[in-house]
Amino acid sequence: MNMSAASERLVVIGGDAAGMSAASQARRLKGPGELEIVAFERGHFTSYSACGIPYWVGGDVEERDQLIARTPQEHRARDIDLRMRTEVTEIDVAGQRVRARDLDSGAESWTSYDKLVIATGARPIRPEMPGADAPGVHGVQTLDDGQALLDTLARTRGRDAVVVGAGYIGVEMAEALINRGYEVTVVNRGSEPMSTLDADMGRLVHEAMEGMGITMVNDAEVTKVLTGDDGRVRAVATQDAEYPADVVVLGIGVRPETSLAKAAGLPVGQHDGLLTDLAMRVRGHENIWAGGDCVEVLDLVSGQERHIALGTHANKHGQVIGANVGGGYATFPGVVGTAVSKVCDLEIARTGLREKDARRAGLRFETVTVESTSRAGYYPGASPMTVKMLAERRTGRLLGVQIVGREGAGKRVDIAAVALTAGMTVEAMTALDLGYAPPFSPVWDPVLVAARKAALKVRAS
Amino acid sequence: MNMSAASERLVVIGGDAAGMSAASQARRLKGPGELEIVAFERGHFTSYSACGIPYWVGGDVEERDQLIARTPQEHRARDIDLRMRTEVTEIDVAGQRVRARDLDSGAESWTSYDKLVIATGARPIRPEMPGADAPGVHGVQTLDDGQALLDTLARTRGRDAVVVGAGYIGVEMAEALINRGYEVTVVNRGSEPMSTLDADMGRLVHEAMEGMGITMVNDAEVTKVLTGDDGRVRAVATQDAEYPADVVVLGIGVRPETSLAKAAGLPVGQHDGLLTDLAMRVRGHENIWAGGDCVEVLDLVSGQERHIALGTHANKHGQVIGANVGGGYATFPGVVGTAVSKVCDLEIARTGLREKDARRAGLRFETVTVESTSRAGYYPGASPMTVKMLAERRTGRLLGVQIVGREGAGKRVDIAAVALTAGMTVEAMTALDLGYAPPFSPVWDPVLVAARKAALKVRAS
Numbered sequence: 001m002n003m004s005a006a007s008e009r010l011v012v013i014g015g016d017a018a019g020m021s022a023a024s025q026a027r028r029l030k031g032p033g034e035l036e037i038v039a040f041e042r043g044h045f046t047s048y049s050a051c052g053i054p055y056w057v058g059g060d061v062e063e064r065d066q067l068i069a070r071t072p073q074e075h076r077a078r079d080i081d082l083r084m085r086t087e088v089t090e091i092d093v094a095g096q097r098v099r100a101r102d103l104d105s106g107a108e109s110w111t112s113y114d115k116l117v118i119a120t121g122a123r124p125i126r127p128e129m130p131g132a133d134a135p136g137v138h139g140v141q142t143l144d145d146g147q148a149l150l151d152t153l154a155r156t157r158g159r160d161a162v163v164v165g166a167g168y169i170g171v172e173m174a175e176a177l178i179n180r181g182y183e184v185t186v187v188n189r190g191s192e193p194m195s196t197l198d199a200d201m202g203r204l205v206h207e208a209m210e211g212m213g214i215t216m217v218n219d220a221e222v223t224k225v226l227t228g229d230d231g232r233v234r235a236v237a238t239q240d241a242e243y244p245a246d247v248v249v250l251g252i253g254v255r256p257e258t259s260l261a262k263a264a265g266l267p268v269g270q271h272d273g274l275l276t277d278l279a280m281r282v283r284g285h286e287n288i289w290a291g292g293d294c295v296e297v298l299d300l301v302s303g304q305e306r307h308i309a310l311g312t313h314a315n316k317h318g319q320v321i322g323a324n325v326g327g328g329y330a331t332f333p334g335v336v337g338t339a340v341s342k343v344c345d346l347e348i349a350r351t352g353l354r355e356k357d358a359r360r361a362g363l364r365f366e367t368v369t370v371e372s373t374s375r376a377g378y379y380p381g382a383s384p385m386t387v388k389m390l391a392e393r394r395t396g397r398l399l400g401v402q403i404v405g406r407e408g409a410g411k412r413v414d415i416a417a418v419a420l421t422a423g424m425t426v427e428a429m430t431a432l433d434l435g436y437a438p439p440f441s442p443v444w445d446p447v448l449v450a451a452r453k454a455a456l457k458v459r460a461s
Numbered sequence: 462m463n464m465s466a467a468s469e470r471l472v473v474i475g476g477d478a479a480g481m482s483a484a485s486q487a488r489r490l491k492g493p494g495e496l497e498i499v500a501f502e503r504g505h506f507t508s509y510s511a512c513g514i515p516y517w518v519g520g521d522v523e524e525r526d527q528l529i530a531r532t533p534q535e536h537r538a539r540d541i542d543l544r545m546r547t548e549v550t551e552i553d554v555a556g557q558r559v560r561a562r563d564l565d566s567g568a569e570s571w572t573s574y575d576k577l578v579i580a581t582g583a584r585p586i587r588p589e590m591p592g593a594d595a596p597g598v599h600g601v602q603t604l605d606d607g608q609a610l611l612d613t614l615a616r617t618r619g620r621d622a623v624v625v626g627a628g629y630i631g632v633e634m635a636e637a638l639i640n641r642g643y644e645v646t647v648v649n650r651g652s653e654p655m656s657t658l659d660a661d662m663g664r665l666v667h668e669a670m671e672g673m674g675i676t677m678v679n680d681a682e683v684t685k686v687l688t689g690d691d692g693r694v695r696a697v698a699t700q701d702a703e704y705p706a707d708v709v710v711l712g713i714g715v716r717p718e719t720s721l722a723k724a725a726g727l728p729v730g731q732h733d734g735l736l737t738d739l740a741m742r743v744r745g746h747e748n749i750w751a752g753g754d755c756v757e758v759l760d761l762v763s764g765q766e767r768h769i770a771l772g773t774h775a776n777k778h779g780q781v782i783g784a785n786v787g788g789g790y791a792t793f794p795g796v797v798g799t800a801v802s803k804v805c806d807l808e809i810a811r812t813g814l815r816e817k818d819a820r821r822a823g824l825r826f827e828t829v830t831v832e833s834t835s836r837a838g839y840y841p842g843a844s845p846m847t848v849k850m851l852a853e854r855r856t857g858r859l860l861g862v863q864i865v866g867r868e869g870a871g872k873r874v875d876i877a878a879v880a881l882t883a884g885m886t887v888e889a890m891t892a893l894d895l896g897y898a899p900p901f902s903p904v905w906d907p908v909l910v911a912a913r914k915a916a917l918k919v920r921a922s
Contacts, residue, residue, distance in 0.1 A: 049839070051898060052839060052899045055839075055900070067839060312894075312905070312906075313894075315905060335894045338894045338896050341898050342898070351896075378510070378513060378528060379522065380522075411902070413896045414875065414896055417895055418876055418879035418885075421889075422879065428794075428882075432878065433773075433796045433797045435799050435875055436512075437629075437800075437801050437803070437871075441773075443478070443773050443776050444776060445875075
């Protein structure tokens with residue numbers, strides 16, 4: 001029997017997308033008389049778009065506050081007891097309570113919970129090397145990071161920028177710094193940028209970036225950050241060379257922030273992310289949920305767990321958690337691994353498995369790569385697009401799609417994302433009834449061209 | 462046992478998308494020693510994009526020949542015996558032969574076939590009214606039509622254009638004539654333009670067209686074309702009013718061109734289109750195939766036959782027919798009714814069932830309409846988009862989606878097209894892993910926002 005008068009308390013750790021979506025959704029389902037909600041956030045901001053930081057740094061977005069979807073005040077107006085600048089330092093699972101420290105006063109106290117949501121996010125990978133903490137070296141995970149980087153850009157008015165890492169954050173930051181007038185060098189450990197693509201597709205990104213005046217240094221590891229007399233960064237060194245740098249941006253990637261959860265004995269997987277069930281409950285724990293960048297998610301194509309730090313997943317997790325915490329029912333079945341990004345006018349998209357993912361999953365497959373255009377060839381603005389498709393041998397099941405092109409290329413990956421979710425074969429995809437008109441597509445959409453070629457290859461395999 | 466030395470003859474009636482795709486695909490599978498291919502085309506052109514005509518008339522496409530995918534010469538170079546300006550006047554099914562007339566010489570002769578492909582296309586609906594044939598009144602179905610219209614535009618350099626019909630051809634022609642500097646009035650029998658949408662979504666198109674300076678006259682039927690002393694059009698009259706017109710474009714739609722097939726006793730359906738099986742064989746006829754604008758197709762959502770004249774279907778039909786004629790195997794399972802078009806910068810898309818389609822199919826459903834944006838709200842160029850979604854009661858199966866918006870709106874309909882093909886529920890759609898980055902989408906894609914709202918409504922139904 002439900003008791004009224006705040007019979008239950010929900011504690012949320014982390015005030016960004018997953019945590020506050022969960023809190024908001026739970027509040028929609030249960031009023032403050034039924035459910036007390038306490039949320040802890042160690043930073044200065046709530047519910048902001050970290051994905052938007054490169055565009056703020058690059059000047060496409062003018063104000064930091066445009067990236068904030070909901071302020072602490074707005075959350076509080078919805079009866080969420082939000083404690084800013086307050087870091088949870090311990091989870092006592094047996095005692096159903098968390099210890100939190102006010103980062104300004106240093107005061108610590110325990111708060112008990114009936115239900116707990118862990119949304120501690122991810123932490124950036126910082127390379128262990130001399131000079132990594134020098135002024136002028138910046139991460140871009142948080143709004144504070146973005147502001148610090150903008151301060152450096154304003155102060156140095158330099159010429160040379162080095163971006164370490166060529167994943168989506170790296171290429172987006174390369175664009176941002178180009179927009180700010182810098183000479184940009186991207187130093188990349190892999191053989192081609194965008195290791196979320198196969199190397200043959202990454203090669204297309206590489207060539208396009210060079211066409212934009214970005215210097216790509218592949219197969220290179222930054223070993224040292226060199227500083228000047230003022231202690232600020234002046235260059236980065238790899239095993240082979242030095243690259244002058246008035247500013248350095250680290251875009252190496254992130255890891256789940258699960259130290260708190262691990263210390264509490266909660267289960268993490270191979271990627272160090274929390275493991276949950278389909279309702280986003282931490283496995284083995286009836287009253288603890290977790291979502292966002294701190295969890296691993298099931299890859300529906302490979303059947304294996306992955307870690308993907310992406311705001312769209314965090315929001316979905318939050319909705320699912322909030323529904324379940326609030327007495328409703330929702331699940332997050334998993335991902336197919338869709339991602340889209342751009343560098344200047346180059347659009348880059350992927351979904352499903354790369355060749356190495358498919359091999360790791362034990363799959364045999366065929367690959368095809370086709371060139372097509374975004375619109376009918378005769379229509380103004382038709383731009384070339386390369387589509388790579390992987391299909392399982394024998395069954396012909398779609399396994400993955402990668403797209404590199406210009407305007408109109410990126411979001412075409414959604415066609416494949418839905419087809420992957422539905423378990424479609426490439427043969428079935430050839431009959432897909434996709435939107436056609438000359439300003440929107442060739443008469444055979446590029447994804448269909450790839451599907452036709454893949455279907456032929458599967459038949460012959 | 463197969464005989465060589467052209468043991469079989471394939472006859473194709475109609476030299477556009479479906480017919481010539483079939484011929485080309487069959488030729489790929491069987492060389493001229495195995496299969497003789499004779500194709501008859503009554504016009505001057507083969508394999509052209511009729512869908513591109515509005516953009517040629519409007520000036521976006523400069524040359525007529527850009528719309529021609531493959532010329533008669535190119536087809537002949539692939540060992541297709543293509544007879545231009547030659548009209549098939551009779552199909553003798555029992556005798557396995559067709560009679561054709563050379564339109565220049567008037568000579569007629571019989572050609573026997575082992576296999577026959579009927580790809581006679583569609584014919585425009587011409588209103589029965591005084592003056593409909595006056596100089597200055599134009600259809601836009603063929604390249605010849607387009608050239609004649611361009612000649613009129615060059616000659617009249619007039620001010621006023623009237624477009625009759627507000628379907629996709631009508632709105633595309635309104636854009637073309639705006640681009641040519643005309644004052645454009647669109648006269649429409651329906652209550653709102655784009656009757657392929659529900660009226661509430663058509664209303665958005667109406668408002669946007671008026672914003673572009675196009676005069677929309679709804680609920681009006683053209684009763685008469687008025688001519689001047691020179692015999693050319695000078696105005697059109699409806700039941701209520703007269704509209705001055707230096708040029709009139711008829712964009713009322715098309716019907717299957719099946720008079721030849723019907724005279725031969727071949728089966729047609731409720732829409733007067735040929736009925737085929739899944740391999741595109743005319744029902745009851747082992748050696749006759751049909752495809753393109755002259756056939757009816759199965760609507761996979763409603764389970765009923767429809768007539769849809771669209772180049773992308775015609776090309777798919779041709780591929781399927783060619784594979785089967787050439788000894789391979791392929792099927793065309795049906796359509797979900799996807800269409801996308803634009804008028805100036807307004808993008809209009811639909812897939813699946815409208816409300817009246819769903820009712821006609823005996824379905825009960827919920828509808829939702831949401832407003833969202835094409836990109837993250839803070840990203841430059843984010844433009845508003847309205848998404849309407851229909852879902853079946855109880856099962857929650859997606860039934861249809863309509864989208865009206867600006868750049869980035871139209872091709873989002875593909876997400877729904879694939880989901881419809883896969884029979885997804887709106888609940889399942891809420892978890893779709895669609896491409897997200899601020900330049901491409903809000904963190905919840907507009908289609909997901911609609912799916913979430915629809916899922917809530919289905920649960921409550």
